Amino acid sequence: MSFHPDTSVLQRGPQETPPTVVGRPTRIVIIGAGFGGLAVARELGNTVLEVTVIDRRNHNLFQPLLYQVATAALSPADIAEPIRRTLGRYKNIRVMLAEVTGVDQTARHVLLEDGAPVAYDHLIIATGSEYNYFGHDEWRAVAPGLKTIHEARLIRQRLLLSFERAELSQDATEKKALLTSVIIGGGPTGVELAGAIAELGRYMITRDFRKLAPEDFRVILIEAGPKILAAFPDELTDYAWHELAKLGVDIRTGVRVENITRGSVQTSGGTIPAGNILWGAGVKASPAHKWLGLEAKMGGRIPVGPDLQVEGTKGIYALGDTALRIDDEGKPLPALAQVAKQQGEYLGKALREQLLDGRPSEPFHFHNRGNTAVIGRHAAIFDFGNRRLKGRLAWLLWAIVHVFLLVNFEKRLLVTVQWLWRYVTRQRGARLIDENAATGLPATTHRSET
Amino acid sequence: MSFHPDTSVLQRGPQETPPTVVGRPTRIVIIGAGFGGLAVARELGNTVLEVTVIDRRNHNLFQPLLYQVATAALSPADIAEPIRRTLGRYKNIRVMLAEVTGVDQTARHVLLEDGAPVAYDHLIIATGSEYNYFGHDEWRAVAPGLKTIHEARLIRQRLLLSFERAELSQDATEKKALLTSVIIGGGPTGVELAGAIAELGRYMITRDFRKLAPEDFRVILIEAGPKILAAFPDELTDYAWHELAKLGVDIRTGVRVENITRGSVQTSGGTIPAGNILWGAGVKASPAHKWLGLEAKMGGRIPVGPDLQVEGTKGIYALGDTALRIDDEGKPLPALAQVAKQQGEYLGKALREQLLDGRPSEPFHFHNRGNTAVIGRHAAIFDFGNRRLKGRLAWLLWAIVHVFLLVNFEKRLLVTVQWLWRYVTRQRGARLIDENAATGLPATTHRSET
Known part of the structure; x- marks a missing residue:
């Protein structure tokens, strides 16, 4: 089975239905291995579909605890896992470390900065967001x-x-x-x-x-x-x-x-x-909208329909921080990990139902699992929409939820228990200053390395 | 108690006996917080001596396992500890993150690249070694x-x-x-x-x-x-x-x-x-010999006497990879962690005896604890001088010894157990590629960060 396709069967316009190709597996390409992209990939793992996951990094990141790396409570490896390890058990999934530069909707190709184009039948864009410096x-x-x-x-x-x-x-x-x-x-x-x-x-x-x-x-x-x-x-x-x-x-x-x-x-x-x-x-969506020739509006988010298909395309989907989905109340869904994850799981299941069972899917609905922020040791807030929680109990819930999420994320119970222990005992395990750092301090001199 | 001394009492030549100053604590300055320097500092902790530890890095490193960081088995923080944490419990020890540029033996000052000179009565140089590229x-x-x-x-x-x-x-x-x-x-x-x-x-x-x-x-x-x-x-x-x-x-x-x-x-x-x-x-000693106006020979190592005092000086000591100590058989002591550690412990005790109890010390003797190298999982070698060990048993001994050394190093049992577990189960926890890496690969392009 060659990875590089016979593109002759695929010379169709971007607006047409993706082809049901007889004689070779349907190709799903997922750009971005964050909460959303990985959820899609997991749902499609060990099926007959040919899945490719492209990311510019080799690891996926548990972003909700990234602030603890910045404040020396955790090591980077505690909240990052190699994508290849996450997806290694699925034999039908290929991982590529590459920078995407565009999408050729006519040829149905994802273009890479450094490598051959990657053909898709269905394309999922889950490239997240970045900080918005508002022109500065x-x-x-x-x-x-x-x-x-x-x-x-x-x-x-x-x-x-x-x-x-x-x-x-x-x-x-x-x-x-x-x-x-x-x-x-x-x-x-x-x-x-x-x-x-x-x-x-x-x-x-x-x-x-x-x-x-x-x-x-x-x-x-x-x-x-x-x-x-x-x-x-x-x-x-x-x-x-x-x-x-x-x-x-x-x-x-x-x-x-x-x-x-x-x-x-x-x-x-x-x-x-x-x-x-x-x-x-403030954040803005990744520049993925440019790949599709869309103009940036609403922070660069790509408008999608109830099935997460990008408006005006067939077979191209967007989710998470990249996507703009208006809910039943007319408000855009927030840029939260839980939205991306739920959308990824939904889309993976929907593609499976569609491509393997041949039946259509229900539209996506977001279930609010609670919005949280932690202020410090023993202080957090939770907003479940109809219920609210704050204080020590909220902090305990925050810690428990994150232990479970992290265990689920990286399957490493010991690390997680250790994290909780260090966090509670105030030990700071990762107070390292790299000796070659470009620090950007208002420094008079720069330390040299011999 | 001011840290900056009245230097007027110290205007003496470099060859004289260090002054016994009445009315203020004796000042010990240790350059380098590796195995040797830290061992000295620990021995002098919580005494009436005024101890300053200067290092260009904020952490001390368990170098014997550094190859496991390079091969993604360990995270940097697993084998590095902030020097301030290591020495935080000793109220008489001050830690400075600074680059040393020289030693003024007349004024008895350590000169820093960026900061006021640091006065010493006794100076310990434990700056280790670096790789020798033999002129390239x-x-x-x-x-x-x-x-x-x-x-x-x-x-x-x-x-x-x-x-x-x-x-x-x-x-x-x-x-x-x-x-x-x-x-x-x-x-x-x-x-x-x-x-x-x-x-x-x-x-x-x-x-x-x-x-x-x-x-x-x-x-x-x-x-x-x-x-x-x-x-x-x-x-x-x-x-x-x-x-x-x-x-x-x-x-x-x-x-x-x-x-x-x-x-x-x-x-x-x-x-x-x-x-x-x-x-x-191959390694060469750090350039510390230049601070003392010594010429580089024997890989830049500084010749020391039986009490580790630098030949031709009083009150200046060198140890570990920085020092050249000829043993009783006329051979130089090897550049090994155990030599540095034993010399550090010896020197700390000797200074205590000398400065606090007023009695002279025995000369330094090295006790060979066994030289080891690990080839892979289940294969290692040990040379104890009179006895040798190889194979699975040697590997087991290597693992046990390193668990104990590491626990002793960073006082974190859980991390160590976890390390052993990951190492034995072949899980690679730290396979991270930093997204801004200058990688030096024979690459055609450089991945950009947005």
């Missing part, structure tokens, strides 16, 4: 977002190095700046980072540094809108605000960021010198 | 050695990426090169890397790659001398050779390396195209 992409280098392992390592690195430099500094102004972290964006990621950094900083300073005082350490959370955690009801937001304040986080709402440079943030409320600047102020 | 430092970028976490990550990255690229390659010659790993140097590190890469490669190809065959995969171990593991007796070397060959490693002794470029090694026996080139062909 130059801020990315000085204020990284938190989407990848690389960024998490970079943030961890800058945070730890700024403490080290503060310990050595003889200059009070410089010391104050180095011990200031500014987090831009008051959504769940910003809140989780602010809480975790506040906890880590106080703990480290008290225990490990001789020349720093906990009161020198500042975490500032900046939000342009009137409230943090805007997706949550006021009752939970108020609680989160209160808990963050208890951790010493200085929350500034209604403040716009005007410029960011290495080592300082200029806002509508004044300039803040800071050793650490983090970005979490 | 340009090879470092294409053939990294294995001394730091950064290098281990880089090697892991290149190894995994070369498999990914081979899976996509349409060109048989390129594929063959990508699946070839060349390891230069047949010492313990070279042998351990060769064995681990051979095992990892076969396992990954069989389980996770659809377009690669185990027989396409080659590991070549090049040694300029007549035998591998030259420090071991022939009986053990022969066994190691046999076991490596069983793993499919192609061992080439008596072969000199003439040039290394990105993607190929030119040797006295011909040119080998290779996706992965690793260097383990």
